[in-house]
Amino acid sequence: MTDTTYSDPNVTPPLVQAVPLGLQHVLAMFASNVTPSIIVAGAAGLAFGGPEQIYLIQMAMLFAGIATVFQTVGIGPVGARLPIMQGTSFAFVGVLAGVAATMGLSVALTACIIGGVVHFALGAFIKHLRWLFPPLVTGLVILTIGVYLIPVAIKYAAGGAADFQMEAESFGSLKHWSVALTVIVVALGVKFFTKGTLSASGILIGLLAGYVLAFALGMVNFAPVAGAAWITPISPLPYGFEFNLGAVIAVTLVSIVSAIETVGDASATAKAGAGRDATDEEISGATYADGLGTAIAGIFGGLPNTSFSQNVGIVGMTGIMSRHVVTIAGIIMIICGLIPKIGAVIASMPLPVLGGGVIVMFGMVAAAGLNVLAEEKMTRRTMIIIAVSLAFGLGLNLVPTAVQYLPGVIKTLATSAVAPTAMMAIGLNLILPKDPE
Structure with missing residues (x-):
């Protein structure tokens, strides 16, 4: 399947080729796509496996599909x-887990809507902002995201995330860790000892193996699946509309970083599939689609939606650049999102199963950040920027009481990990003198 046609x-x-290829794109991103909704729902205090969590999982699938169609089919400049x-x-x-935990989903989703609008507007001049985000800055931000999320993965693998779950006797039990480690071992085995579609689906297959073991150990509750409908209408503003400036600023800052990531994915896709650079129109269109998809999803x-880098790898691996193949993948995701039974099956996944998967996923996010940083020469200036940015970003997040007297908006930003890391990295990169040639 490497025909230059x-x-x-x-x-x-x-x-006969396009449908399996589209399914392969779905399998490669499916687990990563639904996981953020599960984590944010947990942070918001929604019942694990409950109807509200199932709904958020549905929306993750539905709007991943819709945003994909925006990206591949297009609407005008989008x-x-x-x-x-x-x-x-x-x-x-x-950012959203912190906002959802302290202010509620209404504030978090309102910030997503506004952040999506800002993200959409970036499409008009994204090419003029790229100089602010060299690999040093984007790599640091991606690394911070991964490192920030790793403790969440460990808590899930041990059997909980909420305080009452971590205080339970079963937290950290051998049963929980046996399930989580099964996911990791199977996922890595499939990823590195198989090829093609199987290899691309390593995380998903690992999750299925852990799910089977958890079921055998009596950890799976299928009651929500039996009670879920086959078809359900979607609801606009299901949690209302509640504006908070700190939440909006934090989400908007991450949106800018996400837009730069999409620029990279668009460029990588054009290079991997067609051996050329992405045009300005393609980069702007990709950014518009990101923002529109995020705003409507909210x-x-x-x-929020973004381009998925692992799917760029599939384009390079198969040599098939057809956007219509990925349109088929988007349609598959839309169908999944409209069927609550599918969301209920995902929501019935015990926390240790998800934990095993996200240990790999979040570790890969951190590793991706290191990979981007590797593009930078490790001079004294570069190392100081990395050191100070990470110290502020992760340090304030780990010790939020250190800034307890800051006003609400600024405190939200200061303890979000991503925002202070990004701002410190951008500022130091602009201020500190360049290394002599």
Whole structure:
């Protein structure tokens, strides 16, 4: 499947090839797409496996599909019209989980809507902002996101995230860790000892193996699945509309970083599939699609969307650049999002199963940040920027009482990990003198 005929994004392989290829794109991103909604729902105090959590999972699938179609089919200037798969972004999890825990989902989702509008507006001049986000800055932000989320993964693997769960006797039990480690071992085994579709689906297969073991150990409750409907209408503003300036600023800052990431994915897709650079129109269209998908998702209870880098790898691996293949993947996600039974099955997944999966996922996010930083020469200036930015970003998040007397908006930003790291990295990179050539 490396025929150069398919280096044109407007060419479609025969359906017997296109449908399996579209499914492969879905399998590669499915677990990563629904995980942020599960984490934010837990932070908001929603019952694990309850109808509200199921609804958020549905919205993650539905609007990943819709945003993907925006990206591949396009509407006017919206959409790169490249084979870019959209999904719920991990970049926003830290900020949104904190906002949801302290202010509620209404504030978090309102911030997503406004952040999406700002993200959309970035499409008009994104190419002029790229100089603010060299690999040093973007790598630091991505690394911070991964490191910030790793403790959440460990808590899930041990059997809890909320205080009452971590205080239970079963927290950290051998049963919980045996399930989590099964997920990790199977996922890594499939990823590195198989090829093609199986390898791309390593995390999903690992989750299925852990799910089976958890079921055998009596950890799975199928009652919510039996009670879930086959079809349900979606609701606009399910938690209302509640504005908070700190939450909006925090989400907007992450949106800018997400936009830069999408620029990178659009460029990588064009390079991997067609051996060329992405055009300005494709980069702007990709950013518009990101923002529009995020804003509309927020209206209905979905979290922010972004391009998924792992799917860029599939384009490079198969050599098939067809955007219509990824459109098929988007349609599959839309169908999944409209069926609550599917969301209920995902929501029935015990925390240790999810924990095993996200240990790998969040670790990979951190590793991706290190990979981006590797593009920078490790001079004394570079190392100081990394050291100070990480110390502020992660330090204030770990010790939030250190800034307890700051006003609410500023405190929210200061303890979000991502925002202070990004602002410190950008500021130091602009202020500190460049190394002599």
